[in-house]
Amino acid sequence: MAVAQTTKEKVKKTAQKLFRERGYAAVGMRELAKEVGIQAPSLYNHYKSKDDLLREICFDMAQQFFAAFDKAVVTEEKFQRKLKVVIKAHIGVIVSNLEASEVFFNEWVFLEQPNLGKFKKLRFEYEMKFRDIIDKGIKKDDFKKMNSKLIAFAIFSALNATYDLYNSNENLTQEEIANDISDLLLKGLKS
Amino acid sequence: MAVAQTTKEKVKKTAQKLFRERGYAAVGMRELAKEVGIQAPSLYNHYKSKDDLLREICFDMAQQFFAAFDKAVVTEEKFQRKLKVVIKAHIGVIVSNLEASEVFFNEWVFLEQPNLGKFKKLRFEYEMKFRDIIDKGIKKDDFKKMNSKLIAFAIFSALNATYDLYNSNENLTQEEIANDISDLLLKGLKS
DNA sequence: TTTTGAAACTAACAAGTGTTAGTTATCTTG
């Protein structure tokens, strides 16, 4: 596995790792280059700026989240099942891209305009897809009557704990994490 | 409100605001100073380094979270109530220190040693206080049998969404946020 | 074998970094 990586791929992977570990602003081009094994100016043969590199990481992830959601959401009818299946899809994307996801969630604030604006729009759209399921589920009495914005925020935050969970843990599988979290959110902690 | 602020207080407040908005690493001492209305070197009359400033923000918040937890936890016997009351306490601290809390959650990674080590220890202790309630509640059958680490992570993440919630929202009160989130976590979304 | 294009290199720039030294102004206290 991980054979025949091009330099560009290596740059991207290394950037994801470093940006997650230490934050976009704290990682310099020289440090990134050193980790890749080249000189800093050589990075510009592959990406035209530091911002361009962040842009690619963030927008690639956005695309993956959208694709996974859209593929998952059509498979179920009941809203409880719909929610569970998109939660699983979301977690699936995170687990398959642990470092890039973290950058996506935490470092996008460093995007420059106009990328920043475009990105915010995408994030909002994605959030609305979740809220839509919740709102419709509430209308159909599949869900309790609650503030859907609050719920959506709580869900996102809980999902985004997946990274820490997956990294720090006693061999939880992606399936187990997805099941436990969606169970918690749907049924609650109370016995 | 906010009368007779000393320069040191103003520096701290401004730092909290800027560190939250743009990240610790992205905020320079000159920018901070400008916002305060003094020159950069004058900052060093109040804090001996940039790290020292971050240290004070983070450790002050840690202390507040501990104090609120300890005060809350003794007031209840049943573990469901215990959990609810510490959740409320935690959210209370966030709401009373919106910007500083965000720094506490997101920027502590930039602390230098030995502060970084001490801080990590504190965070872990705090997490364990929550997990302790969950574990004991599971033993007493107040809670379902679930992975307490996963649950603790999910709870923390959900709680830490409070900032975005409080800021972006349709006039939710602290009481409402605390109630809705603890209801969600205890009883779940399912009707 | 020569040509070409990609991707590496070195050197350097202008701007910005946290911070120190030394000095002056301002406020508090005796």
Place this chain on the structure above:
DNA sequence: CAAGATAACTAACACTTGTTAGTTTCAAAA
């Protein structure tokens, strides 16, 4: 009012930042 402390100031240092210019290396195409 004089003395001392506090907190502001200007100037500067050593280093790092993202990035560009110009050059060389090297493998594939002609």
